[in-house]
Amino acid sequence: MAAHSRFTDDIWCTPAPSEPQVSVRKIDELRNEIFLQGYQGEFQQALFQAEEMKSKDLYEKYSPSFRDKNKQFIFKYINEVKHYCPSPDRSLLVTRWKPFLPNLTPENLSPTSTKVTFEANVFKYETCGDNQTVEWYLNFANHDLFAFYSGPLLAQDELQVLECVELAALREYFVQTVNTVGSYTTGSDKSTHKTVPTPILISNTERVINMDTNKVYGNAFAKATERQLIQACVYLSQPQTVNLIAIEAPSHGRGSYTREQVNYIITTCYVGFKAAQLLAYKTHALNTKHQRSSSRSGKNGFRTKIHTGWWGCGAYGNNRQMMILTQMLAAYWAQVEEIIFHTQTNEYDKDINAAREIVEKLLLEKNVDRAIDEIVKLNLQWERSNNT
Known part of the structure; x- marks a missing residue:
């Protein structure tokens, strides 16, 4: 019999999909x-799939399965010490969207059409207090959503899953069942066979812990002691309602951005942001099920507010000016009322100011293709991954 290297038990096998x-x-x-009757009909074909399920049922039937010992420690704290369980009447909505871009920008765009602010902090998930505003947070997604949630890394995506722990159950649901949405934030164009963005939006999850990541972010998480984990983790007695836009940025490019790359980035942002706006009525209903609220509807019924950050930068190596200006333009074109960039520090004010100036000029261009051409002409360069 031929010799073999030792066999290992350290293999993770996903159960075969079932009903x-x-x-x-x-x-x-x-x-x-x-889609309210008589409104937004032209966008209905952009919705690829949608599923809604009870959070408690999801959490109990598809229990999270963390493999990393430190994540197991946090999960045990949430469940066995704090006895967390989603409320039985709360529902989670998951939607997946096809890629699309307008040919022309909306009429009468100006720098004040969308409120754009930059804050030197991180996501806090605190409500703005306006019951008619639906807030969204970017998930810096992998093309296979939450695929690495259970492992030792604690990057932005994995952090959101650990803090909003029912997202881990959603991942288990994705891989264990035959479902219509699927876990992929990208797809393949049937004509060109090229990769295209298919953003996934998650309405009405809840954040149950706050992790102070100063000493446990990235690869440092796996090396943290239990004492450090206890110090970093705060259980929230009142969970925070969170809506997520899961989009993956292109990565590890070289030289100047090509037109195809710029088009991909801005399409990804536009679809994610426009989908958030289109979902405002339904998401608001889910978010405020137990609150007294007015039933305003129609085009101007709810404000859409998006929280973002250095999406695609850092590990993916994108240019910071590029990622700021494309997100800003997408927000304007999608007619989002407000977008906040959480920049952690004031280190990149020069890039921010440069991006603002570029966007103000591009708002004068009514043709979307020509606006993309102008971005390409900037010859912005890819940066190097920081391997976080």
């Missing part, structure tokens, strides 16, 4: 709740 063990409402039932 869902939870009740799921699907796109045909949800479409009229997402």
